[in-house]
Amino acid sequence: MTRPEPRRSFIRAEPEARRAALIAATLELVAEAGPAAATVRAIADRAGLTQGMIRHHFSGKEALIDAAYAAHMAAQAEAIEAEVAGAGPSPRARLAAMIRASVTPPVAEPAGLALWAGFLNMTRGSRAIRATHEASYLSYRDRLQALLTEAREEAGRPLRAPEARALAIACNAVLDGLWLEAGALPEAFGEGEIAGLALTSVSALTGLDLSLESQ
Amino acid sequence: MTRPEPRRSFIRAEPEARRAALIAATLELVAEAGPAAATVRAIADRAGLTQGMIRHHFSGKEALIDAAYAAHMAAQAEAIEAEVAGAGPSPRARLAAMIRASVTPPVAEPAGLALWAGFLNMTRGSRAIRATHEASYLSYRDRLQALLTEAREEAGRPLRAPEARALAIACNAVLDGLWLEAGALPEAFGEGEIAGLALTSVSALTGLDLSLESQ
């Protein structure tokens, strides 16, 4: 009855472009509906390709997941770094910019939290993901510790190393917690409420006054 | 060749006991290996039953997952409340007990984080899970806000309502963040380091001195 459909036409693309498309599709699906929804068929479909492409451009599904997670973490770090770089030379302003960027979109939003939680479940299964997770976490905390140290020096109250570590862990925790709450219950907070709380809280923890830096 | 295995013997149990066993097995599997590992066969096996029991005692797998999540959240809240109740009558001691309990085992540990992240992925799919999530989150924050208010009153510096809300959100964020870090990278911190940081941070945020309360 139904004569066979003609094979769909296609155009060739550079492998890197295909890889990027597959990674983007993976991130969309994990963010929208969790890791279980990111099947090879759904990913290929979202990318406008057929499922064979995943095994052609990656060694397997797990390699694609690893690449997607690394790409997401790199994008987040880059978004924060861009805000810091655009905040001018003052250490206090740069610290405030990092804080604000960490708890507002595009870093803090439901999709980001879903992505993070989704990949966390895969941590057990993949060494690559665990390594990426740990590296990006510590990298963020080190960056925060450096800005905290600079800002405290600017204020004439320098930090010693162990003190700086404890302060960075605590400030990182507040920011992580606010990031989490902003992503989990976005409608439970007012516009800018989370960012204001982040600046106030870090101010209280560090003894600096960062509230002036919020526009 | 192989004659059919005799049907395994069994003993009857009360439905509630079977439900509890299935819930416990579900939580173990999700904590150990993520939601993907919690299949009906694996759950029944862990509980020492056959897979038919899941559909017999629950309307389906999703209902079991919902029940397991609710049970886990209730157990966490109960563990914290037990510590608060055992801390004596002083509001400051009770606040310190809640803080310490929130960032130390059994509340803060890798299994708990894995459980939380695993269920978060299912939030999108299940209204029941989302409702449980939101209710337990707000319940925890309200409890914290009440203890903060009492402790500040005890110290002679009472809080007004909006101020109390902001303080509760910020303190909740630090605790969430430290809980998260303790669960994600347990070996990155020293014994008691997280609990000490939690008390120090909330002290800085509230202006109270809670460090004396740590034994």
Next chain:
DNA sequence: CCCGTAATTATACATCCGTATGATTAGGAG
């Protein structure tokens, strides 16, 4: 002691998953 009911086991079923493989075709090299 027997019997009926519901708790329990065992098995079948349709569907989906990740992977493997062979056929096609786009697009540049010569």
Next chain:
DNA sequence: CTCCTAATCATACGGATGTATAATTACGGG
């Protein structure tokens, strides 16, 4: 224009998953 390569498509395969159903069996009420 022709040919060759590899990018792409289509399909098949074994295994796992959630659900449905029928066959057993434990155990309390008569």
